[in-house]
Amino acid sequence: MSAKLPFSSVGIIGSGLIGTSIGLALSKKGVSVTMLDQDSRTQGIAQALMGNQGEEISGAELVIAAVPVSAFPMVITTLERATFKSVLIDVTSIKIKPVLEVSKSSLSSSQFLPTHPMAGREFSGVESARADLFEGRPWMIDSTGVEQQALAWGKALIESLGAQVIDMPAADHDQAVALVSHLPQLISSLLAKQLTGKPASWLELSGGGLRDTTRIAASDPTLWKEIIAANSSAIAPLLKSLASDLNSLVSNIESESFVAGVIKDGQAGIALIPGKHGGKAREYTYLPIVIEDKPGQLAAIFDECAKVSANIEDLSIEHSPGQETGLITLAVSHSDAAILKAHLESEGWDVHAPRS
Numbered sequence: 001m002s003a004k005l006p007f008s009s010v011g012i013i014g015s016g017l018i019g020t021s022i023g024l025a026l027s028k029k030g031v032s033v034t035m036l037d038q039d040s041r042t043q044g045i046a047q048a049l050m051g052n053q054g055e056e057i058s059g060a061e062l063v064i065a066a067v068p069v070s071a072f073p074m075v076i077t078t079l080e081r082a083t084f085k086s087v088l089i090d091v092t093s094i095k096i097k098p099v100l101e102v103s104k105s106s107l108s109s110s111q112f113l114p115t116h117p118m119a120g121r122e123f124s125g126v127e128s129a130r131a132d133l134f135e136g137r138p139w140m141i142d143s144t145g146v147e148q149q150a151l152a153w154g155k156a157l158i159e160s161l162g163a164q165v166i167d168m169p170a171a172d173h174d175q176a177v178a179l180v181s182h183l184p185q186l187i188s189s190l191l192a193k194q195l196t197g198k199p200a201s202w203l204e205l206s207g208g209g210l211r212d213t214t215r216i217a218a219s220d221p222t223l224w225k226e227i228i229a230a231n232s233s234a235i236a237p238l239l240k241s242l243a244s245d246l247n248s249l250v251s252n253i254e255s256e257s258f259v260a261g262v263i264k265d266g267q268a269g270i271a272l273i274p275g276k277h278g279g280k281a282r283e284y285t286y287l288p289i290v291i292e293d294k295p296g297q298l299a300a301i302f303d304e305c306a307k308v309s310a311n312i313e314d315l316s317i318e319h320s321p322g323q324e325t326g327l328i329t330l331a332v333s334h335s336d337a338a339i340l341k342a343h344l345e346s347e348g349w350d351v352h353a354p355r356s
């Protein structure tokens with residue numbers, strides 16, 4: 001039994017990005033983890049990563065369903081057949097649907113904790129899994145009607161992975177993620193689509209702005225088509241509102257004051273996004289450092305940060321083709337910025353004036 005966790009064995013159904021990331025983090029804490037997947041190759045890799053043999057899933061104290069939205073009913077059927085009586089947790093990106101599906105099954109609704117980690121990557125699959133994926137991220141649960149032990153186990157699991165529990169009703173969650181996750185995914189995909197068929201020489205000019213706004217366009221269409229379909233009623237009004245804003249912009253694109261208003265409204269919106277631990281909006285200092293285009297520069301900067309205990313909150317790298325130098329910008333706290341700038345300069349790095 002792990003020192004901190006109230007359970008010692010976990011079965012994870014779905015050995016992709018999310019399932020294997022949870023498994024890796026739990027294995028590191030001494031929990032016995034059994035990985036299952038419909039794909040035997042994937043299951044083999046995931047189980048090998050856990051460093052143990054795996055056991056019968058029906059014997060696990062806690063089962064986590066980490067499958068696509070459409071596969072959750074199959075997980076329910078598997079557990080029904082195994083007369084599974086213990087705690088079940090899911091991680092699917094929408095919440096009303098799985099709650100309804102469990103309520104219609106012979107599984108106990110009070111032993112089922114619906115959850116959603118607001119962490120992930122644009123790359124799916126077992127190969128993309130990382131034990132630290134959930135560190136510092138919000139992880140939604142809906143505790144409505146959930147029995148005490150199931151709730152305590154779910155919270156212990158989430159907190160042990162370094163995530164922050166946010167309890168809200170499934171219906172509120174689905175409205176919220178339509179805005180903060182599903183709309184951004186669709187906009188990112190539509191934006192990236194505009195790039196197809198354009199001259200490669202134009203795309204060579206791409207900077208951080210395009211990269212920031214299109215990163216999640218690399219996401220898996222199979223996974224996302226199901227998420228969007230399951231939450232379409234919450235997403236549709238947001239798309240209509242956006243379409244109306246786009247139409248107004250098209251009509252007023254020649255008006256400087258209208259465009260200034262669009263940019264200003266965006267500033268007001270971005271200021272509302274909380275910092276990485278769900279606290280107040282970001283207040284970082286951005287430190288630009290010129291680096292040479294040779295291997296090891298990034299690692300060397302991280303090493304210097306560690307020497308003065310500077311915590312990197314975020315970073316961006318700008319690099320033009322054929323250029324022998326690049327620019328790395330570190331986002332750090334105000335106090336870390338001053339210490340880090342002085343330290344890097346004393347070590348001979350080319351550090352430029354910080355900006356807020």
Ligand SMILES: NC(=O)C1=CN([C@@H]2O[C@H](COP(=O)(O)OP(=O)(O)OC[C@H]3O[C@@H](n4cnc5c(N)ncnc54)[C@H](O)[C@@H]3O)[C@@H](O)[C@H]2O)C=CC1
Nearest residue numbers: 014016017018037038066067068071092093120121124125
């Ligand atoms: N990708 C992301 O960033 C996030 C995904 N999620 C949710 O987590 C769930 C898993 O997503 P990912 O790990 O990204 O997907 P993934 O595609 O990396 O992994 C899903 C795995 O489930 C397996 N699978 C499908 N049907 C199965 C079945 N009936 N029985 C056993 N295994 C089955 C697939 O073979 C695949 O290995 C999804 O419901 C998704 O909405 C939640 C938060 C973030």
Ligand SMILES: O=C(O)C(=O)Cc1ccc(O)cc1
Nearest residue numbers: 093117118119120121122216
């Ligand atoms: O990569 C990102 O920034 C994400 O936002 C990943 C993500 C994808 C799906 C979810 O349900 C939650 C998070």
